[in-house]
Every structure is written in structure tokens, then in C-alpha cells.
Amino acid sequence: MPTPAFWRQWHRWVGAPAALFLAFAAITGVIVAGTEFFGEDEALREANRDLVSAVRTDSPPDAWTGLISQVMAGAAIEAPGAPIDKIAIELKGKEPVITLYLGRPEGGEDKRLIFDARSAKLVRTDDYADKPFINRVHSGEAFGDGGLVFAMVWGIALFALTVSGFALYWRLAGANRAGRTGLKRWFF
16 A cells, blocks of 8 residues: 555645646636626526427427528528538527527638527627637637647546545544544544
8 A cells, every 4th residue: 555655745746737737727617607607698598597488399380490591591691602500599588599600611610690580680790619718728629639638637637636635634634533533533
């Protein structure tokens, strides 16, 4: 069984460099969570949560297919010949929308066209990226495949720190809990 000196050494060696990346992951994680929590999309999800859509599984096809045709015609005027990556249909809420996510002819994301789902009129055009930049930074993806591999490595390092820290604590607790009772036995 490894000695306490072994665990302390590994805990230090892994911990010192991993602390920088753990701080990076923590900071970017807080930004991602804050953006999600306070973002426009979350506010809309919360506002629409208890609403009921007028379109149901037994609704006639013209309840939604006609809108798709009208939206496609509007998109052809706004962005002629653009490839469509995906279509999102949100049928409930104060402002139901149909969103077309457009790609570039050479590949990659381009923009999104947001149409009113009742009138099929273009509401706005936004830039479109599959994932927000801060999410890509947090996961390491913004730095390419090497960034993703590095993120996995620092995740493993965090696990190693947890194991070695627990091993150190357990050894120290065993040595320091003799004669102690209650919480003092575990928190010395």
C-alpha cells in the first residue's frame, strides 16, 4: 500500500499544474452557467414553461406545414441558395417562432433567420454558431482537438487530486482522531 509520502508527492506534482487549469475551468464554468441562467433563452423557456401549444398531434397538417412553406419562401428571398443546417419550430408562447439555421456553402455555420410562426414574416437575422464561444473555450474545443484532449487530461488530473487528497486525509484522520469524538474526530 502506498505510503503517506507517496500520496503527498503525487498530490503536489499533479496539483500544482492542475490548479491553473482547474481555475480556468472554474472561471469559464461560472461564465457559462451565468450566461445560461441569466440569458434570454432561459427567460423565454421559463416564460413558456406552463403555456400550452395550440398545435397538437391530431392537428391537421396545414396547421403547420403551410407556415413552413411560407418561411422557406421568405428565406429564399433573404438568403438565396443558402444551405439549411436545421429548422427549429417553437409553437407556444407570446411570440412563437420558426428559426432556420443557415450554413455557408463551403461548410460551417452562418446565420439564423427567425420568423414569426403566426405570420411567417421575418422577425430578425442573427449570427449563428453551433455553440457559443464561451462554451467552446470552457470545453477546450476553441483550441482544436488538442484543447479537447487537454481538457480530458485536466479532468483526469482533478480525479487524481481527489483520490490522492482523500488518501492523505484518511491517513491523517486516522493518525489524529485517536481519543477524539464527534465532528472533531473527522474535522481536526
